[in-house]
Amino acid sequence: MIRNHFKIAWRNLWKNKTVSVIHIIGLVTGMTCCLLMILYIQHELSYDKFQEKGDRIVRVIMEYGRDGDDVRKGNFTGTKVLSAFKNNFPEVENGVRMYKENTVVRTGDVVFEEDRFLYADSAFFDIFSSFPLLKGTSKKVLDAPHKVVLSATTARKYFGRADPVGQTIQVGADQTDYLVAGVAADCPSNSQIKFDLLASFSSRQAARTEETYWSANYTTYLLLNDRKAIASLQPKISPFMKREMAADEDNDGSYLTYELEPYTRVHLYSPYDGFEPNSNIQYLYISGCVALLILVIACFTYINLSTARSLERAREVGIRKVVGAYRQQVFWQFISESALLTSFALLLSIGLTLLLLPAFNSLTGKSLLFSDMLRPGILVSMLGILLCISFLAGSYPAFVLSGFKSVKVLKGSFHRSTSGHWLKGSLTVFQFGISAFLIIATLVMQSQLHYIRNKELGYDREHVLVFPLDGKITQKMDLIRKKLKQNPNVLAVSRAAELPTQIKGGYSMWTGTMTPEQSLMSFGNPIDEEYLEACGLQLIAGQGLSEQDMRDASYEDADKNYYHFILNQSAAAALGWTPEEAIGKKVNFNYRNGEVKGVIKDFHFASMHTSIKPLVLFPDTWGSNLIVKTSGHDLSGTISFLKDSWGKIITHRPFDYRFMDEAFDNLYASEMRMGKILGIFSTITILLACLGLFGLSAYTIKQRTREIGIRKVLGAPVTGIVRLLSVRFIKLVLLAFLIASPLAWWAMNSWLHDFVYRIDIQWWMFAITALAAVVIALVTVSFQSVRAAMLNPVKTLKTE
Known part of the structure; x- marks a missing residue:
């Protein structure tokens, strides 16, 4: 039975190639967007989760200022925080201070510019135990000044296939000798801590001078003895720091305290960047929701087009029922057709994802790999997408088509027995509502980014080159x-x-x-x-x-x-x-x-x-x-x-420069990335909405074929018929715009409140969106309307 279902489904799909291609384009587009976003979201959510002790690690955030004065906060600390907390709080098991710098490294006659050179205390590999050491002992590789651990890639770059351990490299402008004490595996792409070289913190002058809470140039991580200890430790910090500041003779009256950030939440939830720019959980939600909506719109396009073809399939269903087919058999026949089409579309989506992954990595600034799709979570997601789309996209057409009354169908009165016009209209309103929302959001976001780029900043950033200095x-x-x-x-x-x-x-x-x-x-x-x-x-x-x-x-x-x-x-x-x-x-x-x-x-x-x-x-x-x-x-x-x-x-030092423009753009990397994603997704959504509208217009015009013929016989002009057929769709599009506009205004106004310097949302953004939606709808519907209006009424009425 199942084999028969799929055989008939294949024949129907092959027979109606044009409609099948439109189905596939919509589904492939939606599923590709969804797969790319699943890869991206899975990568972002997995940040630092690989660390075995990650749930016990916290990052220390410094807060200082004066009572009633401006308060400053950031991911920086002085050198004293680690020892003071270890000695006074039993919740602190260990800790590590870190510092990142751009420096030069010489091996033989070759000089390298290294921008991922980190310094860390000797406890680094004990705390971050999931950074595996390939060579060397974790407790000894950073236990003395001028010792360094190379990443596997850096070791190959410097020494080829030779064993780097025991070799010497020269670091910095003064070419200080550093002993290579170990080799670590390359840091995963989903780690906020990435290094090519990791040197002992005791190599720095700050480690050899008196510890201080001030001169806050370092990042401090603490390892707690229990993952729940942060709740008991945080309230103790402010009273402790009040006593410390009161005893500090050099304190000028400033207050100083610290907050603790769970290590695994830094990348998505912290406003303070680490050793690389953070992401934003809100942007992650937005991207995921938009990708999901694109997939839903693709399903709605399938439903509209399948329903538009219902007249063509009505006689087939009627004959099946006359010869004894049950409704559930007809139902599963159409579900099988949906499953076959969806499976084919999913295979194409996987291939398209592979092709688009380099461009998507460039857009997001990530290093996603196609092999990530073989992870169990991704495979389960793909199976879930396949099953959901098969039933979501195929269930409504299957219910409608399997419910045909065979007597009415064979008598030719099917068009008077169908229902569900409200649902088809609702699907179109939903599709264009999402499109209008994204168009408005894109216009607002791009306008704010344009404002940022072109606002008088008070300094020149164009044609200015920046070089590292030592x-x-x-x-x-x-x-x-x-x-x-x-x-x-x-x-x-x-x-x-x-x-x-x-x-x-x-x-x-x-x-x-x-x-x-x-x-x-x-x-x-x-x-x-x-x-x-x-x-x-x-x-x-x-x-x-x-x-x-x-x-x-x-x-x-x-x-x-x-x-x-x-x-x-x-x-x-x-x-x-x-x-x-x-x-x-x-x-x-x-x-x-x-x-x-x-x-x-x-x-x-x-x-x-x-x-x-x-x-x-x-x-x-x-x-x-x-x-x-x-x-x-x-x-x-x-x-x-x-x-x-x-x-x-x-x-x-090698000749290495960057433009000041790049440093400026880095301040708004998340916003610019989100703006590009929204722009691309808006375009895709509009195209899919047009496919849905194309299906609905085709369905409606087929239902009104006799009416069109009669109107032409009675002298109706082509323009009048086109206007008659288009008015309903324009009303649906305008309704979608009216629903989407207040939602878009609220969402983008909330987003703009994160900027002290921002644009005002202008009326023309909504006017452009409404005009664009109406023009797009007219162009889409006019193709079907003009074609129907130009038909010979004699042939139309004869056929009817």
């Missing part, structure tokens, strides 16, 4: 600046700790009339004399830094240093000054004595999710970034000149 390069800064500026397209060369795209350093500042306890919390950035010009920052009062200002702040005897500060408008206002009044005022900036020399216009030195805060730029001799501003003319020739000049002056 001590050796800093020593040659004057020579580098002189050499690079020989090219007329190089406008400025600067050294700074942080780029203007994102400044994180927190400091305190007070005037002569204030005590340290009354100090203003502000952000700060060490710069040199060309920083303002290199970044395009606008002075509104006073002057920028000079070479003499740099010398005044760089004496070997720190007590002789005198600083000239550049404040932004917000910092001057917070101290009660206008920009002009601030010039020459004496200030103390984290125990750096000096005066205000200039005030710059406020600029966005953080993402637009937050408001502009007080900021101080101050002279210093160190930095992490070399900033080169170019005119933008002959950019390729300018870069070639920079490369040649770099090779002549700097021999210890």
Whole structure:
């Protein structure tokens, strides 16, 4: 019986090739979107779940400020947190401090630029025990200064097939010898901690000096003795830190405390990035829901097209019933047809997923593999999709067709015995409602991203190149600046700790009339004399830094240093000054004595999710970034000149740069990724909705064939008939728009509230959506309507 069902199903599908192809296109599109999103969501949800002790690991978040003042929080800590918590809280079993940097590594005569170089305490492989060591002992590989563990890929890159353990590599500008003590397996792609080289934390100067809660440049993870211990530990931290701050003679009145984040929730739920940008659980839900809706729309398209063909299948059903077929047999016949079509579509979807996976990885920034589809969870999902679609897409047509009254069908009165028009209309409203929602959401999201990209940020980010900076390069800064500026397209060369795209350093500042306890919390950035010009920052009062200002702040005897500060408008206002009044005022900036020399216009030195805060730029001799501003003319020739000049002056580090635009874009990576996904899914949804509308219009026009013929005989013009057939569908589309609009407004208004600087949702976004929906519906329906209106009424009435 089953074999017979599938044989007949195949013959019907083959006989109606056009409709079958439309069915397959819709289902393949929906299932491919769903499979890609299942792979992506499964990968995101699996982040860090592979860690055996992951449910007992927490990340420490630092919170500091003043009572009633601006509160700062972030995934950074000082060096003292680990030892203080281990010694005072029995819930803490162990911990590890980590630090990431971009550095150079030399092996023999070959130099590599490494941006995944991590430092960690010796307990790293005990806490993160699921990072397997291929060579070396977990308790010894990081137990002394200048020891390093290589990833398997890095070991092959440096030493080929030779055993790297016991070999020496040179790290950093000073080419410090590091002993290769072990080799670890490559970090999984679903890990927030990824390293190519892992060095002992004791190698850093901070590990050899007095521990402090401040100088918070490190990430601290704690291993608790029980996964539920976070509930008992968290309430103890604030009272403990109050006592610690009260006993700290250097504390200027700031309060300091810490929050604990469960390690396995950091990637999707934390607002603070780790060693790589986090994802957002809300965006994950949205992506999954949209992919599921696309699949549902594909099923509705199948239902509409199958029902549209019901007139063609009516006589077949009638004859089957006359010769003795039961309703359930007819029902299963059509379910078999749906299952066969869905199975074929699923196979095509798997192949299409394989082809699209590289492009999808580029879109999402992930490294998903096709082999991930062989995981039990994915296979069960595919089986579930197959069964659900087979019954969801095939059940309603099967119920309708199996319920035909054979007597009425064979008498030719089937069209008067059918029902369910409301359901078909509802399906169309649902399809176009989802399409309208996604169009509005895409317009709002793209408008906000356009606003972000084009808003006056207060600094220049175009045609600005950024190079990693180290001590050796800093020593040659004057020579580098002189050499690079020989090219007329190089406008400025600067050294700074942080780029203007994102400044994180927190400091305190007070005037002569204030005590340290009354100090203003502000952000700060060490710069040199060309920083303002290199970044395009606008002075509104006073002057920028000079070479003499740099010398005044760089004496070997720190007590002789005198600083000239550049404040932004917000910092001057917070101290009660206008920009002009601030010039020459004496200030103390984290125990750096000096005066205000200039005030710059406020600029966005953080993402637009937050408001502009007080900021101080101050002279210093160190930095992490070399900033080169170019005119933008002959950019390729300018870069070639920079490369040649770099090779002549700097021999210890390869020529490696990025544009400041990239650093800016990284602030909004999740939003941009979501915007692209929504744009693609909106287009797919519209196409599938058109297929559904095509099916419904075909069904309706077939039902009204005699009416059309009679109207033509009585003199109705083609335009009148087209208008008659199109009005109902336009009403359905407009109804869908009216339902979707308030939902889209609410959803996107909620999304925009995450930005301090944002657009207003405009009326034209809804007008464009309504117009687009109506035009798309008209184009889709007109094809069927014009074709029906042009038929010869004599042949139509004769057939009827």
